[in-house]
Amino acid sequence: xxxxxxxxxxxxxxxxxxxxxxxxxxxxxxxxxxxxxxxxxxxxxxxxxxxxxxxxxxxxxxxxxxxxxxxxxxxxxxxxxxxxxxxxxxxxxxxxxxxxxxxxxxxxxxxxxxxxxxxxxxxxxxxxxxxxxxxxxxxxxxxxxxxxxxxxxxxxxxxxxxxxxxxxxxxxxxxxxxxxxxxxxxxxxxxxxxxxxxxxxxxxxxxxxxxxxxxxxxxxxxxxxxxxxxxxxxxxxxxxxxxxxxxxxxxxxxxxxxxxxxxxxxxxxxxxxxxxxxxxxxxxxxxxxxxxxxxxxxxxxxxxxxxxxxxxxxxxxxxxxxxxxxxxxxxxxxxxxxxxxxxxxxxxxxxxxxxxxxxxxxxxxxxxxxxxxxxxxxxxxxxxxxxxxxxxxxxxxxxxxxxxxxxxxxxxxxxxxxxxxxxxxxxxxxxxxxxxxxxxxxxxxxxxxxxxxxxxxxxxxxxxxxxxxxxxxxxxxxxxxxxxxxxxxxxxxxxxxxxxxxxxxxxxxxxxxxxxxxxxxxxxxxxxxxxxxxxxxxxxxxxxxxxxxxxxxxxxxxxx
Amino acid sequence: xxxxxxxxxxxxxxxxxxxxxxxxxxxxxxxxxxxxxxxxxxxxxxxxxxxxxxxxxxxxxxxxxxxxxxxxxxxxxxxxxxxxxxxxxxxxxxxxxxxxxxxxxxxxxxxxxxxxxxxxxxxxxxxxxxxxxxxxxxxxxxxxxxxxxxxxxxxxxxxxxxxxxxxxxxxxxxxxxxxxxxxxxxxxxxxxxxxxxxxxxxxxxxxxxxxxxxxxxxxxxxxxxxxxxxxxxxxxxxxxxxxxxxxxxxxxxxxxxxxxxxxxxxxxxxxxxxxxxxxxxxxxxxxxxxxxx
Numbered sequence: 001x002x003x004x005x006x007x008x009x010x011x012x013x014x015x016x017x018x019x020x021x022x023x024x025x026x027x028x029x030x031x032x033x034x035x036x037x038x039x040x041x042x043x044x045x046x047x048x049x050x051x052x053x054x055x056x057x058x059x060x061x062x063x064x065x066x067x068x069x070x071x072x073x074x075x076x077x078x079x080x081x082x083x084x085x086x087x088x089x090x091x092x093x094x095x096x097x098x099x100x101x102x103x104x105x106x107x108x109x110x111x112x113x114x115x116x117x118x119x120x121x122x123x124x125x126x127x128x129x130x131x132x133x134x135x136x137x138x139x140x141x142x143x144x145x146x147x148x149x150x151x152x153x154x155x156x157x158x159x160x161x162x163x164x165x166x167x168x169x170x171x172x173x174x175x176x177x178x179x180x181x182x183x184x185x186x187x188x189x190x191x192x193x194x195x196x197x198x199x200x201x202x203x204x205x206x207x208x209x210x211x212x213x214x215x216x217x218x219x220x221x222x223x224x225x226x227x228x229x230x231x232x233x234x235x236x237x238x239x240x241x242x243x244x245x246x247x248x249x250x251x252x253x254x255x256x257x258x259x260x261x262x263x264x265x266x267x268x269x270x271x272x273x274x275x276x277x278x279x280x281x282x283x284x285x286x287x288x289x290x291x292x293x294x295x296x297x298x299x300x301x302x303x304x305x306x307x308x309x310x311x312x313x314x315x316x317x318x319x320x321x322x323x324x325x326x327x328x329x330x331x332x333x334x335x336x337x338x339x340x341x342x343x344x345x346x347x348x349x350x351x352x353x354x355x356x357x358x359x360x361x362x363x364x365x366x367x368x369x370x371x372x373x374x375x376x377x378x379x380x381x382x383x384x385x386x387x388x389x390x391x392x393x394x395x396x397x398x399x400x401x402x403x404x405x406x407x408x409x410x411x412x413x414x415x416x417x418x419x420x421x422x423x424x425x426x427x428x429x430x431x432x433x434x435x436x437x438x439x440x441x442x443x444x445x446x447x448x449x450x451x452x453x454x455x456x457x458x459x460x461x462x463x464x465x466x467x468x469x470x471x472x473x474x475x476x477x478x479x480x481x482x483x484x485x486x487x488x489x490x491x492x493x494x495x496x497x498x499x500x501x502x503x504x505x506x507x508x509x510x511x512x513x514x515x516x517x518x519x520x521x522x523x524x525x526x527x528x529x530x531x532x533x534x535x536x537x538x539x540x541x542x543x544x545x546x547x548x549x550x551x552x553x554x555x556x557x558x559x560x
Numbered sequence: 561x562x563x564x565x566x567x568x569x570x571x572x573x574x575x576x577x578x579x580x581x582x583x584x585x586x587x588x589x590x591x592x593x594x595x596x597x598x599x600x601x602x603x604x605x606x607x608x609x610x611x612x613x614x615x616x617x618x619x620x621x622x623x624x625x626x627x628x629x630x631x632x633x634x635x636x637x638x639x640x641x642x643x644x645x646x647x648x649x650x651x652x653x654x655x656x657x658x659x660x661x662x663x664x665x666x667x668x669x670x671x672x673x674x675x676x677x678x679x680x681x682x683x684x685x686x687x688x689x690x691x692x693x694x695x696x697x698x699x700x701x702x703x704x705x706x707x708x709x710x711x712x713x714x715x716x717x718x719x720x721x722x723x724x725x726x727x728x729x730x731x732x733x734x735x736x737x738x739x740x741x742x743x744x745x746x747x748x749x750x751x752x753x754x755x756x757x758x759x760x761x762x763x764x765x766x767x768x769x770x771x772x773x774x775x776x777x778x779x780x781x782x783x784x785x786x787x788x789x790x791x792x793x794x795x796x797x798x799x800x801x802x803x804x805x806x807x808x809x810x811x812x813x814x815x816x817x818x819x820x821x822x823x824x825x826x827x828x829x830x831x832x833x834x835x836x837x838x839x840x841x842x843x844x845x846x847x848x849x850x851x852x853x
Contacts, residue, residue: 042655044655044658044659046600046662088833090837091833091836091837091840092833092836095836095840097598098598098658099791099836099840101598101600101658102598102784102787102788102832103829103832103833103836105780105783105784106784106788106826106828106829106832107829109781109784109825109826109829110823110826110829110830113822113823113825113826116822117820117822117823227780231662231666234659234662235663238659267673267674268670268674269670270666270667270669270670270673271667271670271671271674272667272670273666274663274664274665274666274667274668274669274670275663275664275667276663277659277660277662277663277666278644278659278660278662278663278664278667279663280663281648281656281659281660281663282644282645282647282648282649282652282656282660283649285649285652285656
């Protein structure tokens with residue numbers, strides 16, 4: 001693709017044609033950044049044009065009014081855009097939803113008003129004119145061909161950066177945020193920080209494009225990068241394929257060509273491209289790239305000759321206490337979902353939590369893992385109080401969890417999902433990949449390592465879900481109904497795995513209804529009813545407890 | 561202290577447009593509650609309501625027939641939008657639906673541009689005159705818009721809290737899966753939400769165009785302002801959203817009067833950022849809590 005773009009100037013001497021291709025390159029820059037934000041992290045910006053405008057105006061004003069060189073103005077313009085983006089992102093991206101999309105619709109309105117009000121220095125609607133060209137040494141870049149290659153150089157640079165991000169652990173984390181923020185947090189992904197960071201980066205790239213634009217066109221005015229431009233960026237990205245770097249590049253070229261074709265009916269373009277966006281999202285949300293299977297980011301590599309023997313997490317002393325939970329409380333409106341939840345857990349112990357449907361078992365796990373905040377009480381993990389920590393920090397501190405319905409990231413392969421689990425705690429990429437390979441071998445998931453979650457069976461999905469949690473090397477593993485929907489043989493295999501884990505020093509909290517799994521496995525059983533613990537002890541004594549029997553079977557059945 | 565004297569008039573200036581923001585905001589809220597989707601095409605209903613009314617009146621239709629027909633056409637538009645959304649592939653997420661509404665909004669704005677150009681258009685509806693309360697003069701247009709908004713709120717309340725359909729809609733908003741087990745079809749409720757919010761949007765357009773004029777390019781601005789109003793009041797609460805609209809209108813009126821009218825359309829964005837920073841759940845809403853499962 002890059003090669004194709006590099007040879008464009010070789011077969012043309014037409015300056016207009018070359019100018020069109022320079023614009024295409026400038027749009028590719030912006031769309032590459034937008035792809036990181038929208039395609040990878042799943043956050044929608046409808047005002048990316050405004051950041052292009054920030055770069056353009058900052059560069060234009062610094063060079064014309066303050067007499068700076070274009071090269072000096074460029075970093076200042078980019079930093080300015082980054083700061084504005086950060087200010088926009090902090091309030092909006094700490095929330096889930098489409099607040100950023102709305103704020104990025106509103107920001108250009110403010111920016112435009114500022115430019116128009118300050119028309120004495122900004123030129124307002126009549127614009128800034130006579131912006132100097134960039135020069136290298138004493139040579140001014142006047143030749144469109146030279147400028148084309150300069151812009152191409154920047155495209156190559158940004159392409160390299162985005163490629164690195166997309167094909168790294170960060171790329172896995174961004175895809176996880178896109179698919180499921182709750183799951184991402186439980187794997188230790190610092191969701192808000194990454195969302196803000198990627199938005200700032202993407203706005204900075206847009207500003208860079210704006211800087212390069214003004215030194216080519218030598219003119220910029222209020223409204224040059226308006227709403228229509230911002231929306232077109234989104235349409236280009238969607239047409240080419242979100243979340244695939246070459247998809248964005250292809251989309252820009254495709255739509256650049258399409259709008260040249262549609263010049264005769266220019267006034268109908270919003271209708272055509274709007275309908276195109278809606279149609280693509282409905283029928284083929286993957287765009288052009290969606291027709292090609294994604295190349296895996298990380299490969300599982302050859303199997304290890306001898307599976308590494310599982311070791312306890314550093315800092316864990318076998319049979320010492322790893323988790324102390326006391327007095328957790330959570331209410332939803334008037335309903336008390338969990339109250340007075342307390343338990344102590346030693347390394348190498350399996351604790352089962354059972355109770356009838358609606359007893360608060362999943363809520364209890366959510367409170368321990370940090371997916372929900374507890375109103376009272378404390379959670380001490382490996383000697384550290386973490387009741388006020390969010391789920392991602394608890395995951396890093398040593399809490400792994402699975403969900404009742406497996407929450408694998410659909411856009412990642414089985415191996416990549418497990419690598420995601422390994423990537424937040426590990427010090428290096430090598431370490432996280434080797435951990436992920438170990439988990440893969442230990443769970444015998446190697447045959448499906450390269451498949452996507454919707455291509456494997458239920459048992460394999462459950463196992464992968466356990467593997468993702470294991471890959472973070474947890475001191476405490478929380479399992480929410482891992483046996484639901486499994487056959488007897490599969491439950492046996494799961495039980496064997498859990499025993500192995502216990503013997504290697506992992507503490508396990510197991511929530512399940514399947515007594516065939518729970519009774520033989522659990523060292524201790526805690527019974528919840530209506531959010532309150534009603535009994536605790538070894539499996540046999542708990543099952544003979546009258547209150548437990550009446551909770552499960554009803555009063556009369558017990559006393560009959 | 562001159563500004564203190566004119567303060568009531570600044571506030572009065574924001575009242576009518578605030579009520580209109582409230583109607584748009586209620587539409588956002590209804591659709592969000594039913595489907596967790598932010599409908600970015602919401603502002604287009606208002607534009608089409610206003611511009612269709614201009615055309616219908618221009619063709620010489622009596623207002624008593626023409627204006628209800630315009631609102632009905634907007635309702636059809638809302639139903640059509642929802643029908644398009646239902647063709648999404650199975651397993652599509654909210655981002656898909658949101659982006660479809662963006663595309664359709666873009667296309668609708670383009671069509672409005674083709675049909676009506678970009679000029680400010682208006683028609684006459686309200687008689688001259690008004691009343692003086694305190695230091696403020698309220699004209700008949702403002703009084704009518706406020707009265708209609710209150711009437712709409714009452715009707716919406718009766719619908720949501722007293723009718724079977726409304727109760728089904730609320731049940732579906734709080735938990736579609738549970739609602740389904742008692743025989744409520746979430747899809748129908750979503751359709752109902754789109755119909756209601758398109759109707760509210762169309763009505764807002766019909767009401768606001770005579771005093772303030774309408775242009776085919778207003779859709780996005782109206783959407784930003786309606787959304788901000790919904791956030792101020794609380795996105796999950798349609799009545800809170802109406803109150804949020806009035807507050808936003810008053811805030812705009814104050815800022816235009818006291819600061820400058822140059823930033824008239826940017827104040828909503830500033831208000832949005834402040835509210836998201838200080839109280840993201842809004843005045844009367846609840847913050848989304850993630851499910852335990």
